[in-house]
Amino acid sequence: xxxxxxxxxxxxxxxxxxxxxxxxxxxxxxxxxxxxxxxxxxxxxxxxxxxxxxxxxxxxxxxxxxxxxxxxxxxxxxxxxxxxxxxxxxxxxxxxxxxxxxxxxxxxxxxxxxxxxxxxxxxxxxxxxxxxxxxxxxxxxxxxxxxxxxxxxxxxxxxxxxxxxxxxxxxxxxxxxxxxxxxxxxxxxxxxxxxxxxxxxxxxx
Numbered sequence: 001x002x003x004x005x006x007x008x009x010x011x012x013x014x015x016x017x018x019x020x021x022x023x024x025x026x027x028x029x030x031x032x033x034x035x036x037x038x039x040x041x042x043x044x045x046x047x048x049x050x051x052x053x054x055x056x057x058x059x060x061x062x063x064x065x066x067x068x069x070x071x072x073x074x075x076x077x078x079x080x081x082x083x084x085x086x087x088x089x090x091x092x093x094x095x096x097x098x099x100x101x102x103x104x105x106x107x108x109x110x111x112x113x114x115x116x117x118x119x120x121x122x123x124x125x126x127x128x129x130x131x132x133x134x135x136x137x138x139x140x141x142x143x144x145x146x147x148x149x150x151x152x153x154x155x156x157x158x159x160x161x162x163x164x165x166x167x168x169x170x171x172x173x174x175x176x177x178x179x180x181x182x183x184x185x186x187x188x189x190x191x192x193x194x195x196x197x198x199x200x201x202x203x204x205x
Contacts, residue, residue, distance in 0.1 A: 053099070058095075058136055060113045063184060095107050097173070099134075122152050180198070
C-alpha cells in the first residue's frame with residue numbers, strides 16, 4: 001500500500017512540474033507514418049496558388065447507432081455504469097463540402113459510400129453551389145473516380161485537386177465530422193430516429 005501511495009505521489013508531483021512548465025495532457029493528434037513529405041510539399045505549393053475563397057474541401061464520413069457519449073457522473077472511486085447497444089443496427093453516412101467556414105450541400109444516406117452516389121451528389125447537389133474558378137479538394141478514396149469528377153467540375157468552370165496520400169490533416173473539413181458526432185452524442189432527445197439525429201446535427205451548424 002505504501003509503495004502504491006508513493007508511486008501516486010511521485011506521479012502527481014511529475015504532472016504538477018510539467019504543468020508549471022506550461023505542459024498539459026491532451027488528446028493526441030495523429031499523423032500517418034505512411035505520409036509522403038514530398039507529395040505534401042507539392043500540395044502546399046499547389047494550394048498556395050488557389051485563393052482562399054476558391055478552396056472547396058470535400059469529404060465523407062459515417063456514424064453508427066452505437067455512438068455514445070463516453071463520460072458521465074458517479075461517486076469518486078466508483079465506476080460510471082451505463083448501457084449501449086452491443087451491435088449496430090444502422091449506419092448513416094454523410095457527405096458535404098466546406099468553404100471558408102460554410103458547409104455546402106450536406107447530404108446523409110443509409111449505408112456506405114460508392115462512386116455512383118458521389119457522382120450523383122456532385123451533379124445534383126454540389127455543382128449548383130459552386131461558382132466558376134473554384135477548386136474542389138478531396139482525398140484519394142477508391143470510390144473517387146477523379147476523371148469523372150473532374151469532367152463534371154469542368155461543366156461549371158471548376159477544377160479538382162487531390163490531397164496527398166495519408167494526409168487527412170490537410171483537409172479543412174475534417175473537424176466538421178467530430179463536431180457533428182459530438183452533437184449526436186449529446187442529444188438528449190433519444191426518442192428521435194437515429195437518422196433524424198444526424199440530420200439535426202447538420203442543421204445545428
